[in-house]
Amino acid sequence: MTVKKDLHVVSGLQLEVYTDDGATDISLPVTVFFLLHGRYGSTNSDYLRNSLDGIFKEYGSHSASERRRELVVVAFDQRNHGQRLVKIEANVGWHEKGKHNEKHA
Numbered sequence: 001m002t003v004k005k006d007l008h009v010v011s012g013l014q015l016e017v018y019t020d021d022g023a024t025d026i027s028l029p030v031t032v033f034f035l036l037h038g039r040y041g042s043t044n045s046d047y048l049r050n051s052l053d054g055i056f057k058e059y060g061s062h063s064a065s066e067r068r069r070e071l072v073v074v075a076f077d078q079r080n081h082g083q084r085l086v087k088i089e090a091n092v093g094w095h096e097k098g099k100h101n102e103k104h105a
Contacts, residue, residue, distance in 0.1 A: 001060035
């Protein structure tokens with residue numbers, strides 16, 4: 001299976017949209033899976049890439065005739081992370097030892 005990546009901008013937010021490049025059955029319903037990175041992460045993190053690979057590996061382990069839905073995976077950088085990073089210090093929690101951030105929720 002070849003995974004295809006498309007970039008889309010929605011309301012100023014860049015989305016990475018991943019699909020099976022060989023998907024051709026437009027009559028199937030679609031499952032949209034939002035893959036979100038963790039704190040201090042980004043869409044370029046190894047964890048997110050490994051997760052994406054695992055998701056499509058599992059999806060691809062079923063034959064096309066067994067699949068009842070097409071899969072679309074959407075990833076984007078959370079605010080103040082990755083390409084949207086403005087100030088790294090703003091991500092530090094107030095409870096983190098030696099890194100007090102009064103403005104963190």
